[in-house]
Amino acid sequence: MKKLLAVAFLLVLLPSPLLAATFNPNNILSDHELMDYTSMGRDAIQQFLEAKKSFLAKFTAPDLNEVTMNAAQIIFNAATTARINPKYILALLQKEQSLIEHGPTNPSQSRLDWATGYAVCDGCSTDDPLPQKYKGFGKQVDGGAGANRFYFDNPGKFNFRVGVTSQVDGTAVTPENQATANQYIYTPHLHGNENLWKIWNRWWNRKYPNGVVLQAKDAPELWLIRDSMRHRFASKSIFASRHNQTEVITVEPAELQNYDEGAAIKFSNYSLVKSERGMTFLLVDETKRPFLSDKIFRQFGYHPDEVLTATDDELNEYKNGRFISEADIYPLGAVVKSPVSGELYYVHNGEKAPVVSEAIIKNNFRKQKVLTISADELQSFKLVKALKFRDGSLVKATEDPAVYVISDGMKRPIPSEATFLGMGWKWGNVQTVDRLSLMIHPTGSKIELNQVN
Incomplete structure (x- = not known):
């Protein structure tokens, strides 16, 4: 097996603020990421190409066996045969020839014929006779995937090995896993492999x-x-x-x-917790509420054995709530009903938040009885904004296919089934609710599967 090097086609990469970590040349991909060949089906590959507005979305070509088929099928077949992640093949096509995004709308035949840079060495010409048998989109996709499988299964045949330090463009590189070693066998340059890492993280993380x-x-x-x-x-x-x-x-x-x-x-x-300074708090959701005195703590029926110890740093993660006093009837919070209007409220911390539907009650509380209280008692609570669905909830309105995820109190649209499934959500977790329950949530930015922000 000859040493395979990348073609010197460089792509323009967009900035990637998500990647707080810097490029680690010793760990480009994990073995699982490279080998997860069932990560995308043929339809998912096609949807990805369409979403990226790639030329390959409508491109057909002969495969390894000279059978004409679309690009998604060629990629899927190569991934399945070589047991290499189709996501990697897509990233390789982008790294080598910018065939997925930000490239020419009508790429040259040369870019397609040498789509993965397979069998083309540094300084070699694509017109040389030796690589001609690997020319063609189908053969290139199969070659790029197959080469990575061969490297993985035969690590001792190559100079780049796990745990062995080599010089790459003047930098000492010690691959931490075989997937990373593979990339240096395929492309023995830092810049090309950093491009691959950026593409992978922009698309798949x-x-x-x-x-x-x-x-x-x-x-x-x-x-x-x-x-x-x-x-x-x-x-x-x-x-x-x-x-x-x-x-x-x-x-x-x-x-x-x-x-x-x-x-x-x-x-x-x-939970009941005691701070380093000896003050006892009741933790309700993201709020810590201190007891006004030990006497009040006992009046509510709590026992000192129930109290856990908390550091100040741990308690700093919670927002400050009002003191729990004798007048605090519902320290754990309660859903109450107005005897006059029948409207529902969630009362807690001296405040009352309107509850526009039972769906919101069920979403926030597993077992919460609705209590009817007097008008005077209800009046004693300060009115605040309506109670919302929990962050992380998946919701949709009746007779409307649009699905949202609640985050920071906003409903963020999930634009497609591919995005929904790609994020790992489950249809069984989607709650169908009335429109008013959705309307109290401002609309936030849409969820994008490959968004980097």
Whole structure:
């Protein structure tokens, strides 16, 4: 197997603010990312090409066996045969010839004939006789995928190896995994491999909205995305006090690294905790409410054995709430009904938030009885904005196919089925609600599968 090098076609890359981490030449892709050959079906590949407005979306060509078919089918077949991730093949086509985005609307035949740079070495001409048997879009896609499978299965045949340091463009590179070693065998240059890394991260490392719960493959930890950071649930019981297991989205470990790690979530909802200074708080959702005195703490029927110890840093993650006093009838919050109008409110922390539907009650509280209280008692609470769906909720209006994810109190449109499934959401988690329940949420920016922001 001859040493295969990349063609010197460079693409213009857009800025990528999501990638807080800088390019690590020792770890370009994980082995799983390169080998996950079932990550996209033929239809998903076609939808991706169409979404990118790629020339390849309507392009047909002979495959390896001279059977004419569309580009998506050629890519899918090569991925399946070589057991190489079709996402990698798409990224390779972009890295080598800009055939997916930001390239010419009508690429030259030469770009198509040498689509993956397979069998073309530095300083070689595509007119040389030796690479002619690899000329053609179908053969190039098959060659690029097949070469990566061969490198992976025969690591001892090549100079670039896991754990072995080599000089690449004057920089010492020590591949941390075989997928990274593969890239230097294919393209022994830093710039080309950094381009591949940028493309991969721009396309495939998704940006999740606040309120989503993520879990890395084959890892037990659960993470809440909040304030664009990842917060680990200290235990499954703490997670279960706030979320359902069906809400969890499984992602690649590398995707979690796109988020800085924030403080762990160490307390279940409605926990009693004591600060370093000896003050006792009741934690309700994202708010900490201090008890006015130990006497009031006991009056509510709580026992000191129920109180957990919390550091000041842990408590700083919670917003400050009002003191719990003798007059505080509903320290845990309650859904109440007006005896006059029948309107519903959520009362907590001295405030009343209108509740426009039972769907919002069910979304926020698993078991919450509606209490009817007097008009005078209801009047004593300060009126605030209406209660909204929990962040991370998937909702749609009756008789309207549009689906939204709630994030930061806004409804963010999910523009397509491909985006919905690509983000890892499940149709069974979508709640159908009345239009008024949606209208109280301002419309935010749409979710984009390949968005980098």
